[in-house]
Amino acid sequence: MTTTMNRxxxxxxxxxxxxxxxxxxALPTVPADGWAKAETLSPAxxxxxxxxxxxxxxxxxxxxxxxxxxxxxxxxxxxxxHLAVSGTADAPIVFENTLDAAHPHALTYLTIDAAEGSSLxxxxxxxxxxxxxxxxxxxxxxxxxxAHVTLVQVQLLGNRARRxxxxxxxxxxxxxxxxxxxxxxxxxxxxxxxT
Numbered sequence: 001m002t003t004t005m006n007r008x009x010x011x012x013x014x015x016x017x018x019x020x021x022x023x024x025x026a027l028p029t030v031p032a033d034g035w036a037k038a039e040t041l042s043p044a045x046x047x048x049x050x051x052x053x054x055x056x057x058x059x060x061x062x063x064x065x066x067x068x069x070x071x072x073x074x075x076x077x078x079x080x081x082h083l084a085v086s087g088t089a090d091a092p093i094v095f096e097n098t099l100d101a102a103h104p105h106a107l108t109y110l111t112i113d114a115a116e117g118s119s120l121x122x123x124x125x126x127x128x129x130x131x132x133x134x135x136x137x138x139x140x141x142x143x144x145x146x147a148h149v150t151l152v153q154v155q156l157l158g159n160r161a162r163r164x165x166x167x168x169x170x171x172x173x174x175x176x177x178x179x180x181x182x183x184x185x186x187x188x189x190x191x192x193x194x195t
Contacts, residue, residue, distance in 0.1 A: 025190040027072055027164060028134050035078045035134075036105040041095050048087030049120060055082035055111040057140045063166035064192025070166055073138035077109035085118040085147070092121035092152075099128030099135060099161050108137040114147035116172070121150040129158025135186075136164040143175035150178045157185040167193035 045051060063070050083093070097106040106126060114120060126135045135157060143149050155163055163186040169177045183189050 025164075025188055027069065027136070028162065030076060035076065035107055036103055037078060041079060041081065041097070043093050043095060044091075045083075045093060046089040046091045048085060048118065049089050049093065050084050050086075052082040052084055052113075055084075055113060057111050057142070060140050060142070061168055061170055062194060063138065063140075063168035064194040065164070065166035065190070066192070069164070069192075070138055070168065073107065073136055073164070073166055074109050076136070077107045077138070079106060079108045080110075081108070082111045083113065083120075083122075085112065085114040085120045085149075088119040089121065092123050094123045094125065097126045097128075097135065099126070099130040099133035099157065101130060104130035104132060104161075105134045106136075107134065110137070110139045112139070112141045112149060112151075114141070114143045114149050114175075116144040117146045118144070119148040121152070123152045123154070125154045125156070126163070127156040129160050129185075131160050133157065133161030135161060138166045139168070141167070141169045141177055143169070143171045143177050145172040145174060147172065147175045148178075149176075150180070152180045153182065155183045155185060155189070159185065159187050161186055162188040163190070165189075165191040169193070169195040171195060
């Protein structure tokens with residue numbers, strides 16, 4: 001993929017290097033034998049949260065990484081979770097991925113559909129240092145009126161693994177979505193969020 005990712009709507013001083021992601025941050029090429037199968041993540045779901053087989057996020061707004069990147073991430077995901085929230089979750093939902101020799105690729109697609117007045121905290125953790133490891137994720141959050149969603153993303157990769165992280169959020173009236181992103185490792189890291 002040769003698209004320019006993370007282009008800021010208003011450019012800043014070029015030497016800062018934050019106006020867009022450079023060519024070195026281009027999404028990885030799909031291996032000839034496909035992506036390694038990710039371990040299925042089935043965390044315990046608190047009351048008020050259900051997992052769905054499918055979710056209608058087809059016309060969703062683009063993330064900070066751009067629509068083309070979002071499409072690539074959704075189509076190549078080897079781990080997909082669609083959550084629907086209808087009440088106040090009494091515990092956070094934690095998704096953990098470890099990149100190792102047996103599972104060097106974790107390409108995740110997570111959607112969260114928070115109903116009116118609902119509340120949820122989701123924690124995503126990725127760690128490991130697989131040779132040519134790839135962690136790529138797309139998270140889409142739809143928060144209806146007065147909903148509250150907290151998204152915590154922690155990346156603890158070694159210096160042999162690469163990371164792409166896209167977040168797209170749509171908020172209703174008086175809804176609140178908080179994102180805490182901690183990117184501590186990886187030889188390539190490209191992230192973008194848009195609300």
